Amino acid sequence: MYIDAHHHLWNYDPVEYDWIDDSMAVLKKDFLIKDLEKTLYQNGFSTSVAIQARQSMEETLWLLTLAEQTDLIKGVVGWIDLQSDTLAQQLDELAKYKKLVGFRHVLQGETDPTFMQNPDFIRGLKMLADRGYRYDLLILASQLPAAAEMLEQVPNLHVVIDHIAKPNIKSRNDFDIWQQGMAVLAHNKNCYCKLSGMVTEADWQAWTRADLQPYMKTIWDLFGQQRIMFGSDWPVCLVAAEYQQVKQLVVDFVSEQSPQASKLIMGENAQRFYQL
Secondary structure, eight states: OOEEEEEOOBOOOTTTTTTOOGGGGGGSSOBOHHHHHHHHHHTTOOEEEEEOOSSOHHHHHHHHHHHHTOSSEEEEEEOOOTTOTTHHHHHHHHTTOTTEEEEEEOGGGOOOTTGGGOHHHHHHHHHHHHTTOEEEEOOOGGGHHHHHHHHHTOTTOEEEEGGGGOOOTTTOTTHHHHHHHHHHHHTSTTEEEEEOSOGGGSOTTTOOHHHHHHHHHHHHHHHOTTSEEEOOOBTGGGGTOOHHHHHHHHHHHHHHHOGGGHHIIIIIHHHHHTTO
């Protein structure tokens, strides 16, 4: 069973989604269940994990409501204020949603370099770990050292790195530094990585498979076939590639490395990690 471990849904609003600028005009519209269903089925997927795109409890509840209405979405990674004094109570209230599998904070948008060491944030992560929730780590490559330091304080948290930590594939600047940072995180056996969001870090108009190959090979060598999962990052991927191109990129790469690993990376690892 193929599982797309990373996609988004939204009712487009220019204020709520102010990160969608004019260069991303293709995203300035609604992307809803009917669009997801058509796209996934056309590409051989029957199951998916919906990931937050807005840092609001309103969106988390909306995604959970959508998930209850379809078998297509098996899990939701929502957002919650991990530094809130009422976090425990909020998590108690959310416990009724069986498809809520984890949470994400847009760490890549935090300008304070010490944010990930904030004691209240660490306390929130520990609370997620204690309750068995998974955590999607959305960071830039430059934040890898801070993320490693943060995760050392929450050793029992199950984490998946989104978008291979967003290295600068377009320029290939700091490739070695990115490799070193990823190697540190890969030592944590509770840390997985998504082969996702790569085309949007490359040249949108002129990326080639060769541009992405050294990045995918690094992830393969560091995390192994048991801790890698596919995510389309649809619809965001559309600024640089069609869904089918993103899927084929990973399918071809995996088949070259180890054909028998396809079931793991295209579905089984996500199923195990997110406890679907």
